[in-house]
Amino acid sequence: MLKKWMFTFVLLLVLPLSVVAQDIPERPTTAGFVFDYQNVIDDAVEAEINEIAKRLQEEGKMELMIVTVPTIGELEPYEYGMKFFREWGIGDAEKDNGMLIYITTDMGEGNNVVRISTGYGMEGSYPDSETQRLIQTYMKESLKSGDYTSAFANVVEAIRVKEDIDYTWENDGAVIEEMSENTEESEETLFEKITGIFFTIIGILFFLIMAGVALLIAYVVLEGIFRRLQGLFYWIFEAIFRKDIRSKGYIKYLENKKQEQKKNKARKASGLYYDNHYDSSNSSDSYSYGSGDSGGGGSDDRF
Structure with missing residues (x-):
């Protein structure tokens, strides 16, 4: 039992x-x-x-x-x-x-x-x-x-x-044949779409990069021209009126900038200058990734 x-x-x-x-x-x-x-x-x-x-x-x-x-x-x-x-x-x-x-x-x-x-x-x-x-x-x-x-x-x-x-x-020849043609066409259409999207993105990125470069160049050039015209204006005004019309703050800024440039030159000459540049190839914090098998x-x- x-x-x-x-x-x-x-x-x-x-x-x-x-x-x-x-x-x-x-x-x-x-x-x-x-x-x-x-x-x-x-x-x-x-x-x-x-x-x-x-x-x-x-x-x-x-x-x-x-x-x-x-x-x-x-x-x-x-x-x-x-x-x-x-x-x-x-x-x-x-x-x-x-x-x-x-x-x-x-x-x-x-x-x-x-x-x-x-x-x-x-x-x-x-x-x-x-x-x-x-x-x-x-x-x-x-x-x-x-x-x-x-x-x-x-x-x-x-x-x-x-x-x-x-x-x-x-x-079912007609159905299969039509499907076969659609298969080839769909593959071609998909490739064309992907290619078109890819080149469109590349074109937009290229345009943005070139526009940025152009704006940067324009800014640098215009800033240089403005600085030169400003300096020329100050020089003419001082030559005529025997008076420096530049603000005290701006004059102090120029003096501080010159002093900082002199200090940097001295540091470079003595080997104490710190270059804040990250080199990933020499960093101990870099990662290496493995890969594995996913099977079928x-x-x-x-x-």
């Missing part, structure tokens, strides 16, 4: 953990790159996505996996993606060039997950900003409307264009 109660107690402890730790599907034994467990991708388009993924692998670009599942349970999207990478071994062992794109279908509107996970070797070409762009530009709207086929076809086409893989779609990356969103 005691053993029965102990077994029941242990079962109650383990059962919640098994619910929270959502299992992923077992590693497939059949060849392929698309595993539509929820049967939401059109079969003909699925076959073409498989073909593109095959060519990506054959040309050493990446190992792309497409998966649809009902839910990720209580796991975070990145944790669920990591489980796939570990248990399926996605990507070449040496290149670590795996990419996983998965979605959930049964977590409810606004809670379903789309995630793109990448291996270490993909972070150069597909940093988090790029994987987020792929989701937002090519998948999000189609997923929200329930068009899973277009979502996967569009993102795979964007990857095909980026990786320069030769392939012509047979199914990726991005996700809800729909």
